[in-house]
Amino acid sequence: MSFRTQRLANAFPLWTKIRRDPSSLGHRLLDTFAEVTAEQSITARKLSDDPHLLKPYLGIGYLWSLYLDEDDIFQKTDTTTGAFSYIYPTVVGTLDAVDYTLTQHEDLITLLNAAPARIAEVDSQTYSSFTVWSSAAPYTYGALSRPERLYIDITNTTFFAKRTSVSDREYSGRHVIQIVGTDENDITIREYVRILDEGVYCTRNIYKTVTEVVVEGFDGDVLIEWFSNAQSFEPDPYRVAIFDDFEGQLRLSLSTQVVGGPTYSYVEYASPRLKLGEQYRRAGIELASNVETLAEVVLLNSSGNPYTAVDLAINHQTSKMYVLDSQGNVHVYDHELSSFSVFNSTDIETDSTYIELVPLRHRAKFGDTEYLYTHFARLRQNITKIEVKRRDPAGVVEYLQSDKTTWALAQAYIAAPNPSARLPEGSWSDIRFSTEYDQLGQWEYTLTTVSNVDTTVYVTAVQASSMTADVSLATGVVSPTAVGFSKEGYLGVTQGSEVKYFEEFVDGWTADTRTDRILMRSNYDSVEVTY
């Protein structure tokens, strides 16, 4: 499910199910259109960056091509009158006596954005420290081991000067970090990084040296490093966290939890509700959390098994998420929110209902126990009893028992406390109950409400989400600590006092039917084309 589906749903009133419930039929319908625009929005973001020299990605500057001989040109087969389709060959590349069967991509865009099939180490860099500057030692400037962009991590801020502040008259009205230094060509550069709030920032410029850092407008701890060294979160500039009542920067962070034996790793999607640090910080008042969690998704490798994640990074070339595990493997995800599927139950939701079933979150964390609530939303009839049924991902159907806490296979009703009350609101008191989400997948709930005149049904679902990697790549790095991308676009993995850089290779091809040419992302000693 696209991150943008909720934006379409937010066109509806806040009380509507299509807006509040991502498992609803309407929400899933909107997802069809959101999926189409999701890819376009990533492309649009990149296009806006494209003319800039300092954009975070370089692009794919070369392809490898071959013109097919007359015997091998793409063959056509008639399908209907006046139409035909192509028959495509099998393409096998041989490099250093190893055969690679190439995957066909339907067009050039998908070929350019394809996940890598293999990686090879191309460079390494020893280092003594990633730190270039820290507010804890403001007069010390560390050397960069190689020219790179700078990553800024800001934490522990208690004060963001307000534009209207008169207590600090030196304040110019902006929250900013100035970084002065030299670029790769030894030319002096100065970049102003606007700091809206605590968080993780990255310079556009590539620095060779840093000679001066000026922090203005806030009092937080600032750490500047030349490698994205396991920061508190990773911002995803190509996607947006959209909730049913606000949207903002999509922040990705990792966590782990033991569930039934194995250790599972999760990527947490979150976003700050208020955007400016000065909006919610008050002197002398304890700071409340400003970050809302959108989902916590279990990470699985390409074989579907859990692993212990160490760090993650976004590849700006493909906008894919790369997660490094403790064994030195890198898992590549074309990540998005998991989709709610068609309900397996035979319960048919009625057009209207008196009581709704509201889970704490529609995307629960696997392994957690979370509450669901009944909500007597429409006070039209006196309630006699309700039935709460759940269907776990394995298909086991259980009912909430009359004690309102335990689930069992036996069908059970929960009687209303006062079905003959004078007014409907006197007949029913809302309850809460919990489910331990110990299975990955979709948990379906049905609430059947029996009033003194009719019976209504309400259905909803909760997703204990997981994500399977498109590909898992072994780097051979022992005890890795962080993952990131270099200015050249190489995948960097750190271990001890060394960063190893890997080039990615895509074993894929696409057909240029106009010129009977095969276009490939990687080079091979020879390529064999067979039909």
Place this chain on the structure above:
Amino acid sequence: MGTYTPDKTALPVGLDEAGLRLGLQRLPEEPLHKYRQRLLHEARDPADPSQSSYIRGVGRKIGALDLPVFDIELVLDADDVPLAPRPAVEVTSTYLRAYYDYDNELSDVEVFFEDRDNGWWLQDVLAAFAASAYFTATALDDYDQYLRSRNLRFDNTERYRMQFQLLGSYQNRLPHQNLVEIMFSDRSVFASEVDDVSLVAAEGDFFVDYVAGQVFTYSTAQGTCSYSYAELPYRMHWQSVSVVPLDDADLKFRHMDEQISDDTGELERSSLSPEGARVYNQVLAVHPLGWGE
């Protein structure tokens, strides 16, 4: 079934668009990050019609950016004052000279690039500075001892700053040190230069600390100043394609061979060497110096 050998095919990217605007095309086999570095060099140090800009810009046209090889710094005394009274460093077509008193042409380091024993390689340059009492040279990451010294970038430390705006203050710290000469636009505040800051005692008195690049005035400063200065510390670059002006006086040591003058009986560089003949013939071929051709 057929077996093929793939060809490399360039794919246009956003950098190519920027490169066209900057007049720098991507070179064959050039990695994109190197291309970006070249474009950034052009964007941040754009070519202008000056000799120094042309010399600096040739490398980025051919995809071989100048390498920083040495940092030249002044030796300071206990009071952090340079030992050299008037320091200057120059790299010509055939010589590197480090003057401790440029006004009187007194040099401490002199390296002849055509000297196979003591000036041929960069290691010879480093050795020469090691013996200096006034300068130190630090080798940088791109330094290699066997790079040819004659490819050091033609340059010197003499710089000029036009019209620096002075603050309305009794003291002004200029952005540069090691000043040589300075002129002020306001003749009333800067009427009488004195030799020490303690002598700034009357209207119009001013003192310039040429080493530190500071100006002290009796009245609050106003107007602008223009000054020349020596850019020290100085970063010395090495060019894979060396560019030197043809009117450089030291070029005769490469382009002219010695012969005995009939008039004086002394050795003079007055006969074109093979290299000199080749260069001058090429120049004449594209730029004949006579009318009517």
